[in-house]
Amino acid sequence: xxxxxxxxxxxxxxxxxxxxxxxxxxxxxxxxxxxxxxxxxxxxxxxxxxxxxxxxxxxxxxxxxxxxxxxxxxxxxxxxxxxxxxxxxxxxxxxxxxxxxxxxxxxxxxxxxxxxxxxxxxxxxxxxxxxxxxxxxxxxxxxxxxxxxxxxxxxxxxxxxxxxxxxxxxxxxxxxxxxxxxxxxxxxxxxxxxxxxxxxxxxxxxxxxxxxxxxxxxxxxxxxxxxxxxxxxxxxxxxxxxxxxxxxxxxxxxxxxxxxxxxxxxxxx
DNA sequence: AAAGACACCTGTCCGC
DNA sequence: TGCGGACAGGTGTCTT
Numbered sequence: 403x404x405x406x407x408x409x410x411x412x413x414x415x416x417x418x419x420x421x422x423x424x425x426x427x428x429x430x431x432x433x434x435x436x437x438x439x440x441x442x443x444x445x446x447x448x449x450x451x452x453x454x455x456x457x458x459x460x461x462x463x464x465x466x467x468x469x470x471x472x473x474x475x476x477x478x479x480x481x482x483x484x485x486x487x488x489x490x491x492x493x494x495x496x497x498x499x500x501x502x503x504x505x506x507x508x509x510x511x512x513x514x515x516x517x518x519x520x521x522x523x524x525x526x527x528x529x530x531x532x533x534x535x536x537x538x539x540x541x542x543x544x545x546x547x548x549x550x551x552x553x554x555x556x557x558x559x560x561x562x563x564x565x566x567x568x569x570x571x572x573x574x575x576x577x578x579x580x581x582x583x584x585x586x587x588x589x590x591x592x593x594x595x596x597x598x599x600x601x602x603x604x605x606x607x608x609x610x611x612x613x614x615x616x617x618x619x620x621x622x623x624x625x626x627x628x629x630x631x632x633x634x635x636x637x638x639x640x641x642x643x644x645x646x647x648x649x650x651x652x653x654x655x656x657x658x659x660x661x662x663x664x665x666x667x668x669x670x671x
Numbered sequence: 672a673a674a675g676a677c678a679c680c681t682g683t684c685c686g687c
Numbered sequence: 688t689g690c691g692g693a694c695a696g697g698t699g700t701c702t703t
Contacts, residue, residue, distance in 0.1 A: 404696060436679070436698085459697075476696050477681080492681080511680045513697060528699090555674065564698075571696055620696065621682080641695095660676070662694080 404474035406459060406536065406569025407612035408623050408631060412480050413456045415626025416505065419482045420451045424500040425465070432494035436475060436515045439495070443470060443518045458532050458568035462523045469523045475513030477622040481506045510622060533567045536605050541567055543599040550590040550598065557593060558586035559659045561605065570605060573618055576640045576664050578604040585670045586663050587656070611636065639664040 404412070425446050433439040446465055453464035461480075463470040472480070485504040489496070495507035495516060507516065519526050534540035549566045550557075560566055562575050570578065579586045581604035584597060593601075612618060617631030620641070624630060639646070639653050646653055646666040656663050 408696075434680095473697085475680095475698090478696095509680095510682065511695085511697095513679065553673080559674085562697095573696060618696080623696075659674090 404459060404476075404478060404617075404623055405571035405574050405612075406456075407574070407609055407615075407633065408617035409456055409459045409461060409474060409569075410613050411617040411625055411631060412474070413454055413461055416461075416480060416482060417454050419503060419626070420454060420463070420499065420505065422450065422452070423503075424448060424450050425497055426500055427498040429496040429498070430494065431489075431496075432492075432512070435494065435509065435512050436473070437517065439516045440518045442468075443516065445518075446470065457524060457529055458535075458564060459571075460523075460529065469519040469521075471515070471517040471519055471523050471526060471528070472507070473515040475509055475511060475515070477511040478507065478509035478514035479622055479624045480626060481508070481624060481628055482626050483628075508622075531565060533563075533565050536567050536569050536609055541602065541606075543595060543602050546598050546602055547595055550593060553590040555590055556586060556658050557584060557588050557590050557601070558663060560590045561601070562659070562661075567605070569609065572661050572663075573637070573640045574605070574608055574612065577638060578608045580639045580665060580670060581608055583670055585667070586658055586665050639666065 427447060428443055430439050446467055449465035449467035451463060451465050455462045459473060461472040482503055483506050485498050485502055490508055492510040493506050493508040497505040523529060553560055558575050558579060561570050582600040584601060612633040615631060615633035616625050617623060618633040619630035642653050646669060649668045651666060651668045653664050654667050
């Protein structure tokens with residue numbers, strides 16, 4: 403999926419088209435997503451959208467009559483299209499707006515979700531146990547060092563743990579560890595403060611640059627206007643079987659936490 | 672409490 | 688061409 407940069411790109415693309423718009427109708431053609439789409443979302447008919455925020459990889463859409471919580475799973479994307487335009491395959495949800503436009507939610511693998519919350523969604527059970535936003539000041543070396551104490555798991559697993567820090571998925575975990583010169587297998591508790599500082603800086607830098615490029619498109623992801631994200635061209639190790647762009651040695655591929663992991667054993671120690 | 676395995680689902684790619 | 692298997696951006700839940 404969509405990791406943090408892709409969700410943030412989606413939020414920014416949708417925002418100007420949905421804020422202050424009234425919802426005319428919500429059409430659900432496939433309610434079986436990760437969890438069934440609740441019927442209660444129909445209570446938002448005629449509601450006015452007044453905010454679109456992101457927390458972790460969730461999009462929080464606020465209206466004057468309740469909240470929609472969207473998640474893109476592994477293959478989800480959201481677009482703005484004229485209400486009359488034909489739907490693509492695997493387009494499961496349409497939100498028709500009062501200006502003739504519509505939000506289209508497409509998710510081939512259906513690992514995503516649409517949930518309803520009557521009140522402030524940050525109190526929703528799915529959102530209460532989340533760690534800090536990686537681009538916030540709360541994610542810093544003091545914090546990460548505390549989280550790493552007594553943790554025997556590989557550093558890559560740790561930074562992908564949403565209880566520790568949110569938004570870092572498989573692509574950006576690999577890229578951040580490459581940028582900070584840390585072997586993804588290293589046990590979290592055995593990394594020096596100085597190197598953790600480099601990792602914090604790398605995570606912030608990689609995520610920010612990916613946002614600036616509209617995210618990474620591998621297969622399914624599109625921005626709200628239908629264009630792909632362009633950060634794929636900036637990836638150094640993820641998905642690349644070729645040589646390390648820095649030293650020329652072969653990029654290695656291993657499995658960590660059941661996820662493919664790419665790194666350079668010469669540059670990352 | 673922490674770590675690891677598994678499940679959910681569809682599509683694509685590669686080797687035979 | 689067809690078929691089987693591996694693999695793909697996430698994460699809640701269950702078992703050790």
